[in-house]
Amino acid sequence: MYKIAVMGEPDSIYGFATLGLDTFPFDSPEEAARQLRQMAEGDYAVIYITEGLAEGLKAEIDRYREQILPAIILLPGVSGNTGEGISRVKKSVEQAVGSDILFGGQNNE
Amino acid sequence: MAAKNITPTRMELTRLKRKLATTRRGHKLLKDKRDELMRQFMDLVRENMELRKKVEAGIKAANKNFVLAKSTMSEESVNVAFMTPKQEVSLSTDTKNIMSVDIPVFQYQTRTNDANDIYSYGLAFTSSDLDDAVKSLADLLPDMLHLAEVEKACQLMAAEIEKTRRRVNALEHVMIPETEASIKYISSKLDENERSTQIRLMKVKDMLLEEAHHYSERNGA
Numbered sequence: 001m002y003k004i005a006v007m008g009e010p011d012s013i014y015g016f017a018t019l020g021l022d023t024f025p026f027d028s029p030e031e032a033a034r035q036l037r038q039m040a041e042g043d044y045a046v047i048y049i050t051e052g053l054a055e056g057l058k059a060e061i062d063r064y065r066e067q068i069l070p071a072i073i074l075l076p077g078v079s080g081n082t083g084e085g086i087s088r089v090k091k092s093v094e095q096a097v098g099s100d101i102l103f104g105g106q107n108n109e
Numbered sequence: 110m111a112a113k114n115i116t117p118t119r120m121e122l123t124r125l126k127r128k129l130a131t132t133r134r135g136h137k138l139l140k141d142k143r144d145e146l147m148r149q150f151m152d153l154v155r156e157n158m159e160l161r162k163k164v165e166a167g168i169k170a171a172n173k174n175f176v177l178a179k180s181t182m183s184e185e186s187v188n189v190a191f192m193t194p195k196q197e198v199s200l201s202t203d204t205k206n207i208m209s210v211d212i213p214v215f216q217y218q219t220r221t222n223d224a225n226d227i228y229s230y231g232l233a234f235t236s237s238d239l240d241d242a243v244k245s246l247a248d249l250l251p252d253m254l255h256l257a258e259v260e261k262a263c264q265l266m267a268a269e270i271e272k273t274r275r276r277v278n279a280l281e282h283v284m285i286p287e288t289e290a291s292i293k294y295i296s297s298k299l300d301e302n303e304r305s306t307q308i309r310l311m312k313v314k315d316m317l318l319e320e321a322h323h324y325s326e327r328n329g330a
Contacts, residue, residue, distance in 0.1 A: 002200040020196035045200045046257045066268045071261035078172045092267040
């Protein structure tokens, strides 16, 4: 049985605790990095991280990018949407196609 | 270019010809795989984009509710309200295979079956904004999990597509031309050998006949 974790600034994530997700409030990326590694090797299948915190954890997050588990998903925090989550999807497209064809197409719609 | 360290023998030629046939077949198969992967990836990535927009909008709305709730309640009472979560979510994962890429499939179970059993506090000391906030997050959870599934699948497929693309390109632009050049080199070398043998035989024949019949002396006479 796997669990779901939410990491981020305390204000952005405390709501998820009521849903039964495990929340890990962090302000500094250093501690968060350690925790992330521990969780990724433990029994967490999905780890949500707020965009603000993920900023300082890019290298750590990219390490798990090509593994099946855990799925690390960025969410906007309480301070607003930085667009980092969307830009990660773009990155996937660029990696696969070689150029950003999807979002060029969407602008025309 | 034609590698210089190949021995121009008939055996090598057959080996290379067989290798070229395999390479061509591999190239075609990989190309088909890449095209199909790409098609599936595009569908997935569109879904990913839509889900992401939906989830981000949902979280923004939920956060707004939380801020509202917090503004009418004291910090302590909010903390107390969330101290002991009632609900617990556990995931079971499975893998699905799309074109040789293993992607995760999540199924989640909640500890209690009642979807409304999410309020970990009594209603007496909290504002109704908090209820709304919690409810809006709870409604978002299935979408969030689906997003996790789809986004992970996109990442894994993107990596696989990149790998496949490189293989296709390596076969197309390196392996196949190289093998073709080697085959050409060997066959021209063999032809050359054959011609020189032929000439040598003709020459020897001439010499033998000369010795037997002394043509040149007769012609000279």
